[in-house]
Amino acid sequence: xxxxxKKTAAEFRETAAATGGGRTALKLAHxxxxxxxxxxxxxxxxxxxxxxxxxxxxFTVNEAGLAVLRLAQVxxxxxxxxxxxxxxxxxxxxxxKRDALDFAERxxxxxK
Amino acid sequence: xxxxxxxxxxxxxxxxxxxxLAVARCLRESDAGTRIVGLGxxxxxxxxxxxxxxxxGYLLPYPSHGEDALLARILELHQREHIDVLIACLDxxxxxxxxxxxxxxxxxxxxxxxxxxxxxxxxxxxxxxxxERAGLSVPQTQSVYQSAFFYGxxxxxxRYPLMVKGLFYDAKLAHNADEAVVAFQxxxxxxxxxxxxxSLVPGEEVxxxxxxxxxxxxxxxxxxxxxxxxxxxxxxxxxxxYDEELLQSAQxxxxxxxxxxxxxxxxxRDEKGGLHLIxxxxxxxxxxxxxxxxxxxxxELQVKLAQGQRxxxxxxxxxxxxxxxxxxxxxxxxxxxxxxxxxxxxxxxxELQCA
Numbered sequence: 001x002x003x004x005x006k007k008t009a010a011e012f013r014e015t016a017a018a019t020g021g022g023r024t025a026l027k028l029a030h031x032x033x034x035x036x037x038x039x040x041x042x043x044x045x046x047x048x049x050x051x052x053x054x055x056x057x058x059f060t061v062n063e064a065g066l067a068v069l070r071l072a073q074v075x076x077x078x079x080x081x082x083x084x085x086x087x088x089x090x091x092x093x094x095x096x097k098r099d100a101l102d103f104a105e106r107x108x109x110x111x112k
Numbered sequence: 113x114x115x116x117x118x119x120x121x122x123x124x125x126x127x128x129x130x131x132x133l134a135v136a137r138c139l140r141e142s143d144a145g146t147r148i149v150g151l152g153x154x155x156x157x158x159x160x161x162x163x164x165x166x167x168x169g170y171l172l173p174y175p176s177h178g179e180d181a182l183l184a185r186i187l188e189l190h191q192r193e194h195i196d197v198l199i200a201c202l203d204x205x206x207x208x209x210x211x212x213x214x215x216x217x218x219x220x221x222x223x224x225x226x227x228x229x230x231x232x233x234x235x236x237x238x239x240x241x242x243x244e245r246a247g248l249s250v251p252q253t254q255s256v257y258q259s260a261f262f263y264g265x266x267x268x269x270x271r272y273p274l275m276v277k278g279l280f281y282d283a284k285l286a287h288n289a290d291e292a293v294v295a296f297q298x299x300x301x302x303x304x305x306x307x308x309x310x311s312l313v314p315g316e317e318v319x320x321x322x323x324x325x326x327x328x329x330x331x332x333x334x335x336x337x338x339x340x341x342x343x344x345x346x347x348x349x350x351x352x353x354y355d356e357e358l359l360q361s362a363q364x365x366x367x368x369x370x371x372x373x374x375x376x377x378x379x380x381r382d383e384k385g386g387l388h389l390i391x392x393x394x395x396x397x398x399x400x401x402x403x404x405x406x407x408x409x410x411x412e413l414q415v416k417l418a419q420g421q422r423x424x425x426x427x428x429x430x431x432x433x434x435x436x437x438x439x440x441x442x443x444x445x446x447x448x449x450x451x452x453x454x455x456x457x458x459x460x461x462x463e464l465q466c467a
Contacts, residue, residue, distance in 0.1 A: 053353055053354045054353060054355050054431075056336070056339065056350075056351045056431075
């Protein structure tokens with residue numbers, strides 16, 4: 001995904017589709033996408049299948065969601081993460097930020 | 113030399129199986145040469161007849177018949193089967209086996225059981241005390257002897273919904289006093305008094321099966337998150353997980369009690385991430401075959417410890433391995449069934465002719 005052609009804002013907005021339940025430690029108020037410890041522990045598959053080895057939860061994300069999670073595993077700085085996303089998707093910075101945070105919010109149900 | 117291991121808990125109702133058959137399956141995969149003797153209490157315990165995992169099945173006297181009867185029966189079976197190791201798998205028999213452990217050892221039957229004091233410490237009505245000793249959070253828990261408690265408990269700070277639990281088995285969620293009284297009466301009739309009331313902690317249950325080395329250490333553990341439940345709330349499917357805090361809780365439990373043998377921790381992770389101890393089972397859980405599935409065969413480990421072997425603590429098990437339970441039918445000849453009914457054993461006698 002990282003080296004793929006730029007995606008549209010609409011494609012980016014189509015984020016997680018999932019099964020299961022749970023809660024998350026995401027701190028949207030501080031505008032961090034994912035606490036790095038949580039992001040790093042996730043097992044990510046090319047297919048978009050995501051497994052959390054601590055909670056036992058699994059769910060699927062689309063290509064854009066996978067790109068966000070992969071970046072979150074290596075990039076703790078939110079501004080840099082959003083900047084890297086903007087390099088991959090054909091959308092405004094504001095759209096990227098809004099949709100990334102929306103994605104993080106939706107993940108609350110799947111990641112502890 | 114091949115071992116003979118006797119295993120109790122051969123009951124296996126589809127919605128609430130005993131652990132015995134799963135323990136037998138673990139040991140069968142550990143060493144195909146191990147002779148496995150299944151011990152049960154009912155003629156319809158399917159593990160007694162399951163020749164894939166159990167070589168011979170025998171009935172035991174009910175725990176209510178007393179420890180002398182239990183010891184006499186085990187020693188009688190020992191003369192025939194030369195039992196090397198015995199693994200007890202049911203809560204209701206653990207105290208009896210702990211009390212006859214010395215006699216069993218003298219006869220050459222090794223066990224690796226918690227003693228009576230350790231068993232008492234993990235009783236549901238003493239969980240708060242254990243929690244304090246081990247540094248584990250425990251939901252508010254109280255013994256209840258009269259159903260009238262439930263109509264006045266809100267004045268004492270309790271809030272509905274709450275859990276009503278039996279001393280050995282069973283738990284019901286009660287949303288009001290009327291529901292709580294019904295649960296109290298049903299559980300008291302089946303399991304006796306006291307009945308326990310426990311505050312409800314909203315959250316996700318996580319489970320750990322482990323083996324304490326009897327010296328304060330955790331010899332091995334497998335962690336699991338249930339992913340599908342039966343109507344009784346028993347795990348029908350689950351997945352192995354790795355939760356460092358859960359593992360540390362088990363280590364603290366073993367250190368505080370010097371636990372000896374298999375156990376299961378049932379804990380809840382609340383919405384803020386806190387971990388709370390809701391129950392400790394003093395034996396392997398029915399899902400113990402997952403331990404063999406993730407390469408951390410805990411019944412095998414217990415057999416080694418029972419034999420006095422030195423073992424290194426097992427490394428953490430890999431996360432992401434599922435179990436999905438299924439039910440199957442065991443075919444039993446009339447002769448085998450006759451032998452269980454008449455002699456308490458599955459050894460086939462002469463042909464029984466049917467019209």
